[in-house]
Amino acid sequence: MITLEGLSLQRGSLSLLQNTSLIIHRGQRIGVVGSNGAGKSSLFKLLLGELHQDAGELLIPAQLRIAHMAQEVHTRDKSALDYVLDGDKPLRKVQIELAEAEAKEDNHAIARLHAELENLDGYTAPNRAEQLLLGLGFTMEQTQQPVQSFSGGWRIRLNLAQALLMPSELLLLDEPTNHLDLDATLWLENWLRQYPGTLLLISHDRDFLDSVVEHIAHFEQQKINLYRGNYSAFEMMRAQRLAQQQAQFEKQQTRIAEIENFVRRFKAKASKAKQAQSRVKELERMEKIAPAHVDSPFQFTIPCTEKTSSPLLVMDGANVGYGDKAVLSDVNFSLLPGMRIGLLGPNGAGKSTLIKTLVGDLPVVSGVYTAGENLQVGYFAQHQLESLDLNASALLHIQRLSPKVSEQEIRNYLGGFGFRGDDVETNVNRFSGGEKARLALSVIAWQKPNLLLLDEPTNHLDLEMRLALTFALQSFPGVVILVSHDRHMLRNTVDEFWLVCDGKVEPFDGDLEDYHVWLKNRSQGLKKAADASAPANEDDRKEDKRDRKEERRLAAQRREQLRPMKKKVDKLETDLDKVQAELAKIEQELAEPEIYQDENKDRLQVLLKKQGELSTSSETIEEEWMTLQEELEEAQAELENEKA
Secondary structure, X not given: OEEEEEEEEEEOOXXXXXXXXXXXXXXXXXXEEEOOOOOHXXXXXXXXXXXXXXXXXXXXXXXXXXXXXXXXXXXXXXXXXXHHHOOOHHHHHHHHHHHHHHHHOOHHXXXXXXXXXXXXXXXXXXXXXXXXXXXXXXOOOHHHOEHHHOOHHHHHHHHHHHHHHOOOOEEEEEOOOOOOOHHHHXXXXXXXXXXXXXXXXXXXXXXXXXXXXXXXXXEEOOEEEEEEOOHHHHHHHHHHHHOOOHHHHHHHHHHHHHHHHHHHHHHOOHHHHHHHHHHHHHHHHHHHHHHHHOOOOOOOOOOOOOOOOOOOEEEEXXXXXXXXXXXXXXXXXXXXXXXXXXXXXXXXXOHXXXXXXXXXXXXXXXXXXXXXXXXXXXXXXXXXXXXXXXXXXXHHHHHHHOOOOOHHHHXXXXXXXXXXXXXXXXXXXXXXXXXXXXXHHHHHHHOOOOEEEEEOOOOOOXXXXXXXXXXXXXXXXXXXXXXXXXXXXXXXXXXXXEEEEOOEEEEEOOOHHHHHHHHHHHHHHHHHHHHHHOOOOHHXXXXXXXXXXXXXXXXXXXXXXXXXXXXXXXXXXXHHHHHHHHHHHHHHHHOOHHHHOHHHHHHHHHHHHHHHHHHHHHHHHHHXXXXXXXXXXXXXXXXXXXXX
């Protein structure tokens, strides 16, 4: 158990925490959220001993093994695999001692150190490190390449792999998905859900938090408040409190109306009915959480040029790639005004290459690329931050684009992106990564594009800015093409998905959940193909000769075992319906303005407590139902395969 008791922390003249207390229990998975500069990373430094509190107590169990993701890479000449293995310091220590003992031919020490190596799972460490690297998007060939051959984002992935390999009881991760694509993010989710220790996770990816954490530690007004549940549950609880601020009610309603308008436009596409249903469910949730963001510092729109072309851009039989080498072949599509597309596909499949071709940075290898007469492209990628003038202010960046526009108009515009007062005149070289990303987006929006190409735009953006960007994209009338690991943004801003894979660009018939299933099936298919190509050994041949009568007996036995599982699934469905019906009644009562009057204070507390209990119960039942239903479907599918 880790305890903060009456703890205060100050950095320079800035007070981050004042007399705050927090208890972190063993095995908890906690999402750490709050505005930039609130003290989230400083909490990690406290736990690592890199900072010391100004008052109060911090109690950490002795000998607690802490793993954390470094932000810099110091070793450059080692291979990626060796670099990740360096994360297991006890293993490396034993390996060095073993090499010394073998050089001295000290048999007693050699035997002892081999036993220690066994206890540390040292013999499986290289394989575990390889699996981590593969899961994070590296190829087997890249595991042997030197660290210095990788770009900054890929080096951060190496640091993440190193942290995951470290033996630990406490794992500290600060924005681990910032440099991951969607596939690697999904893999990391699954890994963290199985991590047995205590996890503290700083993240601005709400879907990632929802999937991984069970508590939220919220930094607000120099305190840390711990909420039970995932990020969505936290937002709802906070929203219920903030909903009492009636002065902000109109702003909340405006935002809800924006989402409703977007959903209506989305549902008009009959071919996307499944995604429309998903979006309606998202709207229902966002109506509840909207008040939690009434105090957001960001609110802006992305204007679109009045002149447009239809189509805006055409690719016909185009081969896309570098030089004379095609990465994507026979690409055919027309971009029409109003299209909103999310690009899906494995890492390295060619998504960024396609976007660079659409921008015009890469010429097509062959085929037809035709830009409309009035095409105006707005392109955001990570290198866009590098194109900012470090010695210029945010104000000057816009003034250079429009010298005749008044300074006050530019200040008003930049205010929506969080630049106010002196910040507007501060040089970019003093900006954080998040501030640079916001400025780059503001520069793009100012130029009124009618085709927005966004390649991982949410890196470095906090939750409030991500939500503001989501709203802005919803109301943007031009064409949007988005690559992102932020599923919440994808789910709420695009109308259709295209799959970039195996050298092709094709429409993907499904939503993000279907894509997750596609990824799993693809991974399993590749594994089966690899297994099928391996030579059969003697044991395999014996296995093929199993007694068919025994197989039929086992199949009948498994069918019998499915009956109680099916009954339990049915019972869970009934229980879930009852809980959700009761929860709906409570939420209906909470929607009445009278419940927030002083005379109903006691009733409000009872309702909120009951709502929390029912929400937790609903989540527990639903999770158990989903797990059992999946097991049941897999078992039924297995039986069907045996029949076939």
